[in-house]
Amino acid sequence: MGNYLLIPIAFVALIILFKFFFIVKQQTAVVVERFGRFQSIRNSGLQMKIPLVDRIAGRLSLKIQQLDVIVETKTLDDVFVKLKVSVQYVVIREKVYEAFYKLEYPHDQITSYVFDVVRAEVPKMKLDDVFVKKDDIAIAVKSELQDAMLEYGYDIIKTLVTDIDPDAQVKAAMNRINASEREKIAAQFEGDAQRILIVEKAKAEAESKRLQGQGIADQRREIARGLEESVEVLNKVGINSQEASALIVVTQHYDTLQAIGEETDTNLILLPNSPQAGSDMLNNMVASFTASNQIGEAMKRKQNEKDSGTTE
Template sequence: MEFIIIPIVLGLFILFASFFTVKQQSSFIVERFGKFQSIRNSGLQLKVPIIDRIAGRVNLRIQQLDVIIETKTKDNVFVKLKVSVQFKVIQEKVYEAFYKLEYPHDQITSYVFDVVRAEVPKLKLDDVFERKDDVAVAVKRELNDAMTTYGYDIINTLITDIDPDIQVKNAMNRINAADREKTAAEYEAEASRIRIVAKAKAEAESKKLQGQGIADQRREIAKGLLESVEVLNSVGINSQEASALIVVTQHYDTLQAIGADTNSNLILLPNSPQAGSDMLNNMVASFTASNQVGEAMKKANSTKRLSKRNSDDLEKNESEE
């Protein structure tokens, strides 16, 4: 019985060892006694047990490798760049990808370093930000030329981050802030100029309207005076007498209007050319008269005191006798 079970078990082992499956987007390398035999794609596959073996698996999906590089720009600024390389194995060149290149990631990293450190030192820092796509295209072109031989297709290269030194970054931020403050100051100055111009125009228009109003007012006053003179002439008063009467009437009307205001602190003074001189002469005369009255009062008081003193002395003498 045991002799029957052993061959059956051995047969089942050999049968199961003969079949294997390959997943989608993958390729298996089959070797026979250490020599390349075939490439097996997705699906159920058959191999000779013990003689054939699966040497390795090749991933056919798109892969991404991130490479961080530190280099110097043309204006001597050290900057770190993050380059993302998207690549895949060409299905028709699985043999080259598996046997010709042992460490594809290291190979791609070396080419990225070489290209970036050759392109970035040609550019200033600001140009690196503006022309990062040109650097990425150069990396892709160089990688495609080199990696196609090894069965790899470079799908895309992207520079996803540019990080200058922290001091340079702070300086750039200060420059940017200063530029924005300058722009804001220019806008504020322009707005102030517009306000000043608008205010000047408004004042000019106001003065113009005010002048027109005064002219209209004086025109109407002149018409009113003319009508008043005509009315007075019609009753036998000549023009000179009418003018004097109108002036006196307006004078007293003005005084009445001023007197009607109980809170007024207005003082009326003569306003003729001779008024200042007359006022000064009157003040001098007043001071002179005041001094004269004062002197007279002093003399009278002195005489009164002297008379009183003589009277007191006379009374004293009489009392002693």
């Protein structure tokens, strides 16, 4: 029977032995109280306490933690906007006592300070400035939290404004404004491109006209030079300038007829086109030149007589 009693005694002893020891994980601090009063802070490793006398009051993580706070406020231009502020904080290893006993709900305390700072800073800014100066808002939140939470054993590592969400109607209006601006810029680029095309086309046409005019001028210059040479040759054989000019015109007339005859599909008709047309043209031109010379000589004599009478 004595052996049967040893088994429960050993079991109870084993349980009491386990109650003497406990394990603290890495990056964790354990607060131990004795009869309800703070006794010590235990760090990672195998730790010992007195059963029924000491108890584990709580455990605090020494890792960096993050709290996301969403704040709704109004900007200077009366736009309601939601800001998501991410606060990264950590319990100071040397101030575990303050973090455990002085502040019961650290998340609520941090949230309150974030609300206070954001609602004090954002109403001073317009909506566009909130997007541009979000880092300034984050710095202001960290500065306020750092001063307040240090007393309670918390260190603020970093604060970030991770999201800015205006009212849905405001976002729709901003999208329309952005789309209008982009359409305006696109229209300006298209207008510039069209203007460049028109200018370049006009330049090309002007250059084409210039070259065409230069070609015509060169052509006429060569024709005139050829006519001059032809007249000189005819003069050498006793044909005066008037007769030579008429002969050249008649020759060109027949050359034109020959060129028209070579075109099989042409509808062009050159008038007059009778067999004696060339002879008539030559006689008419010679007669016209003769009459012109006579009129010119008569006018010259009349002018000379007038000048002589004026002199006397």
